[in-house]
Amino acid sequence: MEFRMAKGEVLLRVSAILFLVSTACIVAFDTETKVVILMIKKKATYKDLDALKILLYVTSAAAGYNMLQLCKHSFSACSTIRNFNDSYYMHMAWISFLLDQIVVYLTFATNTSAFEACLFALTGSEAFQWMKVCNKFTRFCYQIGGAILCCYIASILMAMISTISAYKVLRMYSPKRFLRLKGK
Amino acid sequence: MEFRMAKGEVLLRVSAILFLVSTACIVAFDTETKVVILMIKKKATYKDLDALKILLYVTSAAAGYNMLQLCKHSFSACSTIRNFNDSYYMHMAWISFLLDQIVVYLTFATNTSAFEACLFALTGSEAFQWMKVCNKFTRFCYQIGGAILCCYIASILMAMISTISAYKVLRMYSPKRFLRLKGK
Numbered sequence: 001m002e003f004r005m006a007k008g009e010v011l012l013r014v015s016a017i018l019f020l021v022s023t024a025c026i027v028a029f030d031t032e033t034k035v036v037i038l039m040i041k042k043k044a045t046y047k048d049l050d051a052l053k054i055l056l057y058v059t060s061a062a063a064g065y066n067m068l069q070l071c072k073h074s075f076s077a078c079s080t081i082r083n084f085n086d087s088y089y090m091h092m093a094w095i096s097f098l099l100d101q102i103v104v105y106l107t108f109a110t111n112t113s114a115f116e117a118c119l120f121a122l123t124g125s126e127a128f129q130w131m132k133v134c135n136k137f138t139r140f141c142y143q144i145g146g147a148i149l150c151c152y153i154a155s156i157l158m159a160m161i162s163t164i165s166a167y168k169v170l171r172m173y174s175p176k177r178f179l180r181l182k183g184k
Numbered sequence: 185m186e187f188r189m190a191k192g193e194v195l196l197r198v199s200a201i202l203f204l205v206s207t208a209c210i211v212a213f214d215t216e217t218k219v220v221i222l223m224i225k226k227k228a229t230y231k232d233l234d235a236l237k238i239l240l241y242v243t244s245a246a247a248g249y250n251m252l253q254l255c256k257h258s259f260s261a262c263s264t265i266r267n268f269n270d271s272y273y274m275h276m277a278w279i280s281f282l283l284d285q286i287v288v289y290l291t292f293a294t295n296t297s298a299f300e301a302c303l304f305a306l307t308g309s310e311a312f313q314w315m316k317v318c319n320k321f322t323r324f325c326y327q328i329g330g331a332i333l334c335c336y337i338a339s340i341l342m343a344m345i346s347t348i349s350a351y352k353v354l355r356m357y358s359p360k361r362f363l364r365l366k367g368k
Contacts, residue, residue: 173355
């Protein structure tokens, strides 16, 4: 049973990594060149928008973090079951729960801010006299939309992973006494 | 001890409500009128920016949700301790854990998108030829900045609350067997 949960977590982490990496790749390799006036060309890349730059860095970092967690998982696959009530196990579980939470909130926040920036590019703003950008660079905008969708899927997967980490650490506590471990 | 945790949760919820309500109030009552050209006046309100409108609605809803949770808390203060291993208790705990998670992610996301929108208003965008707005409506922008800060504090408080809800539901499970309750 323990094994089944570990398998589920590995599966979730691997799919989160896939979605994060595809987000990063789509954003990084998305370029479109259009003629603006006569011979003047303009090239749209992710560098034009700070939100996309940050999205690229954060998704790469999150993918790396999940990769590290997978490595840790495969190294400690045997040892965690043996030293169950160990304080080392509890510390590691707490740390990975907190890190999971931080990574999922960070990814979610950067993705949402990229989404907001793209919404501005799509619709412009009448009150601020900002013009639309996406009617010129249509393909670029569609690709970024795909990247944001991928990143939202990755965020949901990571939220599920963080629930699993919470389960792993919090079930060690006694249901009767406050913040007391079960074995004691 | 159980009582101390309940007191902590109530305290966290009350302060989250205070921060959420103050965010909503600051956003709703923030207006600034400036003369643009000669006699033409322009008034800046939260209605100029969709992100601020959504922030107002979401923070109000989140404050209402936390208020309802407080009511539930005070009604069931005695009954939860009695029927500890009850399946009703478990269902309620799971539901309030999931709702807490949804509310905190939603609040965090809308606040981050408002932050991104304000960043655009503050700096403009050279690549997109969008002009700055905040150099005209300075006081308005400062107030919105304060609202966003309040909302981030509320988000952190609610993230802590959702950890407490997770603790309340997940410590009921057995540390040895997968997804099995402790009493069985």
